Amino acid sequence: xxxxxxxxxxxxxxxxxxxxxxxxxxAQLSIEIxxxxxxxxxxxxxxxxxxxxxxxxxxxxxxxDLDRSGxxxxxxxxxxxxxxATPPYADLKQRGADAVASGSIAAAGDGRYQTQxxxxxxxxxxxxxxxxxxxxGTQLRTTAHRISDFIYEKLTGERGVFSTRIAYVVKSTGxxxxxxADADGGNPQAALASREPIISPxxxxxxxxxxxxxxxxxxxxxxxxxxxxxRRHVAANFKGSNSAPAWSPDGxxxxxxxxxxxxxxLYLVNVDGSGATRLASSAGIDTEPRxxxxxxYIYFTSDRGGSPQIYRLPATAGGTAERITFEGxxxxxxxxxxxxxxxxxxxxTNGRFQLALMDxxxxxxxxxxxxxxxxxxxxxxxxxxxxYATEINGxxxxxxxxxxxxxxxxxxxxxxxxxxPAWGPLVN
Amino acid sequence: xxxxxxxxxxxxxxSLTLLLAACGSQPPAPEQNPAGVxxxxxxxxxxxxxxxxxxxxxxxAAALKDxxxxxxxxxxxxxxxxxxxxxxxxxxxxxxxxFLAANPAMKMLIQGNADERGSREYNLALxxxxxxxxxxxxxxxxxxxxxxxxxxxxxxxxxCTESTEECWGKNRxxxxxxxxxx
Numbered sequence: 219x220x221x222x223x224x225x226x227x228x229x230x231x232x233x234x235x236x237x238x239x240x241x242x243x244x245a246q247l248s249i250e251i252x253x254x255x256x257x258x259x260x261x262x263x264x265x266x267x268x269x270x271x272x273x274x275x276x277x278x279x280x281x282x283d284l285d286r287s288g289x290x291x292x293x294x295x296x297x298x299x300x301x302x303a304t305p306p307y308a309d310l311k312q313r314g315a316d317a318v319a320s321g322s323i324a325a326a327g328d329g330r331y332q333t334q335x336x337x338x339x340x341x342x343x344x345x346x347x348x349x350x351x352x353x354x355g356t357q358l359r360t361t362a363h364r365i366s367d368f369i370y371e372k373l374t375g376e377r378g379v380f381s382t383r384i385a386y387v388v389k390s391t392g393x394x395x396x397x398x399a400d401a402d403g404g405n406p407q408a409a410l411a412s413r414e415p416i417i418s419p420x421x422x423x424x425x426x427x428x429x430x431x432x433x434x435x436x437x438x439x440x441x442x443x444x445x446x447x448x449r450r451h452v453a454a455n456f457k458g459s460n461s462a463p464a465w466s467p468d469g470x471x472x473x474x475x476x477x478x479x480x481x482x483x484l485y486l487v488n489v490d491g492s493g494a495t496r497l498a499s500s501a502g503i504d505t506e507p508r509x510x511x512x513x514x515y516i517y518f519t520s521d522r523g524g525s526p527q528i529y530r531l532p533a534t535a536g537g538t539a540e541r542i543t544f545e546g547x548x549x550x551x552x553x554x555x556x557x558x559x560x561x562x563x564x565x566x567t568n569g570r571f572q573l574a575l576m577d578x579x580x581x582x583x584x585x586x587x588x589x590x591x592x593x594x595x596x597x598x599x600x601x602x603x604x605x606y607a608t609e610i611n612g613x614x615x616x617x618x619x620x621x622x623x624x625x626x627x628x629x630x631x632x633x634x635x636x637x638x639p640a641w642g643p644l645v646n
Numbered sequence: 647x648x649x650x651x652x653x654x655x656x657x658x659x660x661s662l663t664l665l666l667a668a669c670g671s672q673p674p675a676p677e678q679n680p681a682g683v684x685x686x687x688x689x690x691x692x693x694x695x696x697x698x699x700x701x702x703x704x705x706x707a708a709a710l711k712d713x714x715x716x717x718x719x720x721x722x723x724x725x726x727x728x729x730x731x732x733x734x735x736x737x738x739x740x741x742x743x744x745f746l747a748a749n750p751a752m753k754m755l756i757q758g759n760a761d762e763r764g765s766r767e768y769n770l771a772l773x774x775x776x777x778x779x780x781x782x783x784x785x786x787x788x789x790x791x792x793x794x795x796x797x798x799x800x801x802x803x804x805x806c807t808e809s810t811e812e813c814w815g816k817n818r819x820x821x822x823x824x825x826x827x828x
Contacts (some may be wrong), residue, residue: 241671415799415802415803416766417766417800417802418766418767423763433799433802433803435759435827436755436757436797436823437755437795437797437798437799438797438798438799438800455796458774458795458796458797459770459774459797459798461767461770462767462770475767475771477778477796477797477798480778481771481774481775481778482770482771482774482775503768503771503774503775504770505768505770505771506765506767507766517698519765519767519768523669525764526765526768544685548764550765550768551767551768564765566764571763571764573725586658593764593765593766594765594766604824638766
């Protein structure tokens, strides 16, 4: 692209360009696709019609979203296609497209835009759905993600997660930042910066808050942080260590680990920090609690049997723990899937720590990665992908793998360690 | 220095001098690594500061940072997957226990640590077990419950960052911090 044209377009639309083209104030996660699904649906996303720079920016985000999912093979259409124009079905069929998305973006006054999108089935020459959005220039990326969600859901029958956000910790020299970004790594913002470590961020079920562990007081303390206001409060700061928070599905309580009565043990507290009650008692370590999506069980890691293994316990105090993992001598960090049918966790095999997925009905487990230092898995809210931390060439990166192990992505930040990912809930 | 120093004291003095020069906030270097220390002989000539000369009261607060005092030794190292305080640390812990008893206003934060392998939260629990083991020992040796807090830094604050057995050994550690140091 010629710089002069870009500059002109930017002058015409200052607010938009500052958000689209200005160098990011903080290092952004870049995503590399390292594996894709076996049967990808051939999909054409035509350039939307409208002001060229803006339409292209929008379309490129939509294409990148859908491509990254690993479920689509993007077909080039050659020319823009307006929302209300009949797609050139014969040509699209020849190019191999099964579906075509087209759209228009137009100024709607007050600096706002109206974007319309249409999805059509190419072999049937039938419209699958239409959608319209009114948005500002700065909401262009958000709108693109919503369009991606619309296309994804129409074509796969499951919710898209392109509009969701992720949280993660970036460690650079002497500095830790808890960052929030769009699911594609865009628009990163720091919720907290500290000279001391930050670990174990978890999203509240409504996506408005994060609970996490910060070491700023020279010991682990659990905080609950409201993202809109930036205000936070201490949820647990008892004598000893306070860690491993997990939200109850109703968002009212946290399961967490306290050591006030000796070894690391499971407790429940109200989100305001009141009413700490002990959930279980063991002679060893109990940690990493996670509620099942229906709230009935708490999965956790315990060394009560001699090696760290995953157990589950009824979420009401006083129940009996049931052991879940039996293979190997190191199975930790249980994360139930959003449908409650499977369990992601980290298993150690021959000194390698790898992400595994267990079908909870059959207890069959499968290792999903070929890396060696996997940690902290986090399901996408539609259950399709699992985001986790790993290490490549001595540097912390995030990676994502589909629950069938086929689609693989790597998310990294230049010259910094990224760790402790947490995928946020579905929005709206 | 007219009093002859024991070999151990020399090593401790040397490692402390090196560490203080390098980074004041780091816990003392492991005493198990004399080879590395001896190879850096020029630092042996580092001047003795005013604090370390003069009258030596073994149970005064000044002794905490006095390299001649065992109280300046703050780290307890553990074997792999172990939470047992080794016998070699009994004398050191007894000295700290005596100090805590003699200075009832003094508090101690015991920070347990773990090596880098595995889950962050599980390592936090492992570090906690190490801190608790040191706390239990000190409770038997003169420390009071309200003086002692055992916490864990897990694998978050490694003293050594290489993926080697030697390095991991330095990170399986509990550090004792006194009032004013945390």
